[in-house]
Amino acid sequence: MNDLVQRAREAMRHAWAPYSNFHVGAAIESADGAVYVGCNVESASYGLTICAERMAIGAAVVGGARQLKRIVVTTDVDPPAAPCGACRQLLAEFGLGLEVTAVGPSTQKRWTLAALLPDAFTKETLDR
Ligand code: THU
Numbered sequence: 001m002n003d004l005v006q007r008a009r010e011a012m013r014h015a016w017a018p019y020s021n022f023h024v025g026a027a028i029e030s031a032d033g034a035v036y037v038g039c040n041v042e043s044a045s046y047g048l049t050i051c052a053e054r055m056a057i058g059a060a061v062v063g064g065a066r067q068l069k070r071i072v073v074t075t076d077v078d079p080p081a082a083p084c085g086a087c088r089q090l091l092a093e094f095g096l097g098l099e100v101t102a103v104g105p106s107t108q109k110r111w112t113l114a115a116l117l118p119d120a121f122t123k124e125t126l127d128r
Pocket of ligand 1: 017020022023024039040041042049050051052053082083084087
């Protein structure tokens with residue numbers, strides 16, 4: 001877990017957030033122990049902003065990972081910032097059992113994705 005926190009904080013240093021000045025880092029560990037990172041990238045066309053979590057999901061997918069075990073999200077705020085709704089929904093693609101840990105400068109909070117996204121709309125919904 002400490003390694004993941006470190007990787008997310010390293011990624012956070014690369015955040016491009018000139019509009020919000022809110023820097024976010026994310027590190028995802030897949031079932032085989034590989035780690036994929038992301039940071040937020042903002043745009044002068046604000047709506048194009050990409051969150052750190054979705055950047056890390058993209059890195060994991062392009063790296064061939066499909067089974068995601070845990071994600072750590074780092075910010076500079078306490079209590080720590082949980083993933084936004086859009087990121088929760090995209091994470092749900094890879095299973096609601098995902099462990100989600102939000103880390104601030106001095107506190108941490110942990111959930112399962114199922115707890116963060118109750119009654120989720122998933123691919124199982126499409127199969128009904
Ligand atoms: N942000 C993330 O990277 N992840 C989240 O889950 C919430 C918000 C970013 C987007 C934007 O660059 C900044 O934080 C402020 O919203």
